[in-house]
Every structure is written in C-alpha cells, then in structure tokens.
Amino acid sequence: MKLVLLHSSDTHGFLLPTDYQDKENYEAPISLSRVSSLVKAERKKYGTENVLVTDSGDCLQGSPLASYTHQLPLDDGLAKFTAAYNEIGYDARALGNHDFNFGLDYLKYYIDHNDAPIINDNILATNTDKPAFGQAYTIVEKARLKIGIMGITTQYISHWEPEEHTKGLKFVSGFKVLQKLAKKLRPQVDILVALYHGGFESDPLSGEATEPHTGENEGYKILTEIPEIDAFLTGHQHRRLNLVTQNTAIVQPGYRGEAVAKVVLEVEKDKNGQVSIKDMQTELIDTKDYEPDPAIEKIVAPLDKGTQEWLDQPIAHLSEPAPIDNAIEGRIKGAPFINLIQQMQLWFTKADISATAIMSETAKGFSKNVTMREVLLNYPYANQLCIVNISGKDLRDIIEYACGFLEKDKDGHIKFIDRWIKPKPMLYHFDMFYPVQYEADLSKPVGHRLTKLTLNGKEIEADKIYKLAVNNYRALGGGFYPGYSMDKIEKTFDQDYVQMFSEYLTKNDVKVDTRKNYKFY
Secondary structure, three states: OEEEEEEEOOOOOOOOOOOOOOOOOOOOOOOHHHHHHHHHHHHHHHOHHHEEEEEOOOOOOOOHHHHHHHHOOOOOOHHHHHHHHHHHOOOEEOOOHHHHOOOHHHHHHHHHOOOOOEEOOOEEEOOOOOEOOOEOEEEEEEOOEEEEEEEEEOOOHHHHOOHHHOOOEEEOOHHHHHHHHHHHHHHHOOEEEEEEEOOOOEOOOOOOEOOOOOOOOOHHHHHHHOOOOOEEEEOOOOOEEEEEEOOEEEEEEOOOOOEEEEEEEEEEEOOOOOEEEEEEEEEEEEHHHOOOOHHHHHHHHHHHHHHHHHHOOEEEEOOOOEEOOOHHHHHHHOOHHHHHHHHHHHHHHOOOEEEEEOOOOOOOEEOOEEEHHHHHHHOOOOOEEEEEEEEHHHHHHHHHHHHOOEEEOOOOOEEEOHHHOOOOOOHHHOEEEEOOEEEEOOOOOOOOOEEEEEEOOEEOOOOOEEEEEEEHHHHOOOOOOOOOOHHHEEEEEEEEHHHHHHHHHHHOOOOOOOOOOEEEO
C-alpha cells in the first residue's frame, strides 16, 4: 500500500501569487493558493484516505498582506487569514519562529482558530514544564496505518524575540524532547513522523558542519541519533531539500509556497499486522504549474484589496532618491539606501555607531515619493531597534566577523564566500557599519583584515564603551556574531521598522548621505 505525505513550510503569509512589487502581477510562481490546488490534485490522485498533509510554520509574518492583516482587528484580519490556511485541510501543523513576531495574543488567536491540531513538544509553560499550547503529538489514521506525528520548533526563538513575545514560555532542545517521545510513540504507531521548524546544522549526507552548532538547528543530530523517525519534515532554512538517508525520508520545501514536499512510502503489513516500509521516495513539486485555488482567492480577496490600497499610501517625500541598484553589489560597495537606514537608526537612538543589513535580495531602496509598498519590500521583517553597549574591542571583533563573509576570486573580484550563498542565501546576516570609516584587506586571514577603523577621525579605542544601534535579531544573537549578548542591550524600541521609517521620514527633512565610509580590497 502507498502512504503519501505532502508538506509545506515557510509560506510567510504569501497567500496569493504576488510579491506585491508590481500591483498588477498575480502570476508569481508561489503562494498558498497554488499549494492548495496542488494538494487537492494529489488527494484526487491517491485518495484523501491515503494522503497526509502537514505544515511546519512561519505563516503569520513575511508578506505585505501579512503586515496589513496585523493592522486590522483580529476578527476582520487574522480570522480571514487563518481561514485560508484552514482551506488546505492540514492534518497537523507546527509553529515557526516568525509566528511569534506579532506577540502572544496574536499567536494564540491564530492557534485557537486553526482547524488542524498544532503539534508542540518543546515550547513549554515555565510554570508547568508542559506544552504551552497545542498538543504533544497526534495519531492519524491514513491508508489503514496509524501515523504518529510529533512537532518541534527551533529553540532559538528566545534569542530573537523581545521578552514580551515569549513571556511565560521556555524553549528547550527539540532533539532532547523527541529523543524521549519517539521511544514512547514508536510502539503505538506504524509510521512515525516529525515536523520540525528548524533545519540542519551539518550536511545530512556527509555530516560536515555547515554552520556553528548553536542549537538553532538540530536536524542532523535528530536524523542520526533518533532512528525511530521514518519521515522528517522540516523548514526554517528555506532550503529545497529531498532525500532518503539513515532510513529516513527528509524534505524541506523552500519558501513562500514555491513547492510542496512529497514523500511516498511503500508499506506492507504481514499476517500479524506488523508493518514494514519497503521503499521511500521523496520529491519537491513546484507549485508554479498549478493554478491558484479559487476557494482561497475568495477568502483572501478583502485582505488583498485592503493590502494594495494600504501599500499605495504615501509616507514621505525625499529631496532625492535613496536607491540600492543591486543588493549584493550594494553590500560590497555601499549604497545611499544603506546609509539612509543607518541615519534613521542613529536618529532614534542617538548612538555612536549604527549597524544594518540588507534584508531583501530584491531591495531597490526608496524613490523620492516613499510609499508603504517601498518600505515593506525593502524591509519585510518585524524587527525592533536596540541600543547595545559594546567595547571597542567587541566592535572590532564584530566588524572583523562581517569582513569574513568576503573573499577575492582568481580574477581579483570581491565576492561572498559560498557558505553564505549555499545551501541557501543568508546575506541578511552581513552587516555594514556607519559612520565609522573602515577598510579591510581580504588577502589577510579572517579575523585580522581591518586595516582602518576610525570614528570621527579617531581610532576606535579597545576599552572604551560605544553605543551601537542595531536590530534586535542581531543584538540577541542572530547571525552567529561575536560580541553581542542580552546583558549588553540598554534599550529596545517599541516600534518595528515600518513604523520607524514612517516616523523618521515624516518628521525630518531627510538629506541622504551618499558618501562611502567603508572599503574592501
């Protein structure tokens, strides 16, 4: 008999096939509406009774539509948003880290209005040490088989979210929880599945480390040390991944609903009812070949209409544009838009130095007439701004770490090293710093590349404490930078970046600094 598993993850609120850059374009090869059509086609092909459908989170944040929905009363916005996900008919779901971005009340409303069981094993209530919401597991019957489903989320959420978004919660290692739960569930089920909003800290095949083993991603450890799991359905890293290794089917379906991961298990039952898996096949099915589901289009239509009107709202007028013509080139050579972010962060914080990253590979910066659409397309994350007190030595270590992202190719051209491009682009981790003047010789060893680091014409002093303006994701450990820790955060601002851009641009006659203050050679 065949059991088919279909898995989505990291749709990030892209419910319709548009990224909202072009108001008229609804032909993008993404979206929950395309996912829905694909799932319905697969159910028709195999029979609903033989198909299990799951999702591993990051649904509430990421798209302009998701940001607009958050502005509305819950019963007007989030209710319709959640109804679109309910239309898929998921059998089980897990939460993602970005599902916490809008706070616990928002998240709990979403959970309470979700038709599918939310499986949560490692986000615990601090007062009980039991799952704070959802249920620890579910057992679903499909294809005359009992399928146990466990669910975990990256434990690193408390490193990224402000305290009020995680109050009363404890995030523990998903590996440690699954290790115990898998042993308990295995005798009760025919097939054991793990949903994980997290990825792989090492290559699933070679075991070679692909990032520092901080605990953010525990996929390789789970894969190699919990043999009870038959299918490992992952997310978080936005990777396209499908393979079978360690007698486990592993999938991860990319980002924004670009694909649905499919696992097909060929299963046999002997006369005693004992189940054995004879074959495992995995694939990623691109959703671009499926028309958007009219049922989801109908649910989302009011939100989409409101989003388009909201995005066209003018925020401010600049005396000159602040472009970034190419995100990668802008990071290396500098761009007016980068300086504008830095200027804004210094205006709010009155800090000595600012650090920022380019958060979108399609960022184009601002025209003279800045709209909400431009803000969200350039800075799609719901981050907050922090003031961090760091020593000059810490600052040097932080900038040296950023310089380690780069190398020269055989022709002498500066480029980002593969680690930050593959297996998925992570250049939102590359920070630039302002108004410090710094230069780095890329021929020197990593960690010893800075040949100049000054502020207002003076050398940065190793023992002096400087105030640094940076987003909370970085200040709380995102990106594996040295020098940051929670105890160094002096203040976190209440506004997110959309709100800050609106305030800064409307309250100031902004003159964009077009000077270049850093150089790599």
